[in-house]
Amino acid sequence: MAGRSLRASATGIQIIRKAIKHNDWKQDELKDELGLKTRQPITRLLAGEPIERSTFEELCHLLDLEVKDVAVPETEQPEQPRDIDALVQQVQSRLLPFITASDSPIGTMRMLSVNRPVPVDKIYIDLNVLEQLSCSSHFSDWRQKFDPDNRHDFDRLGLGRVRDRRVEALSAVKDYPKLMVLGKPGAGKTTLLKSLAVECIQPETKLFADLVPLFVTLREFAKEASKTQSWKLLDYLTWLLAE
Secondary structure, three states: OOOOEEOEOHHHHHHHHHHHHHOOOOHHHHHHHHOOOOOHHHHHHHOOOOEEHHHHHHHHHHOOOOHHHHEOOHHHOOOOOOOHHHHHHHHHHHHHHHHHOOOOOOOEEOOOOOOOOEEHHHHOOOOEEEOOOOHHHOHHHHHHHOOOOOHHHHHHOOOOOOOOOEEEHHHHHHHOOOOOOOOOOOOOHHHHHHHHHHHHHOOOOOOOOOOOOOOOOHHHHHHHHHHHOOOOHHHHHHHHHHO
């Protein structure tokens, strides 16, 4: 039975790179032509990592290449984990009571004038975010551009009035596998991440049902790492899941 993913061989990667260069393709153009939302599959393929079989085959067709000439033979493809779905469900069920507990540090937020933690789903509101910062939105030079007489600049620390298209935060999370969330204090960064963790762990939700939400606070990570003298994130996650 054919696997769900394919990986390019070392020679195949060279052939693919030459074909891309010969046809003067840019990765963004390939992404659009293949109907991909991000360039991640193309980047992973060129790095020798497995990608979805259908994407691999469509790319080869687009570049006028034979799959068998650039892919690692089926017998050498990495074996697909057989019980990964069961393992994910097992870890999710273990995390569910921890994340949804009334005093959970992930599923709740501390609020001023409230003497007990408040569930995230009781306070979270939908956010709209920018897909990317424009060149004028970098924080490195905001001091030079800051105008205290401009109320929009004063409120947004030199970012000025936002003119770029905004998207729903949840849509951005679904579309991009890796994200960096930026915002001033109180903008809702932590609340957004916590709400995602709560949403992902719910048995009835379809949001990232095949993933396990892990919420890591850098302060707690540093505290534990200083005790164990191990600064490997994997070690910390192992300890966190064993708690």
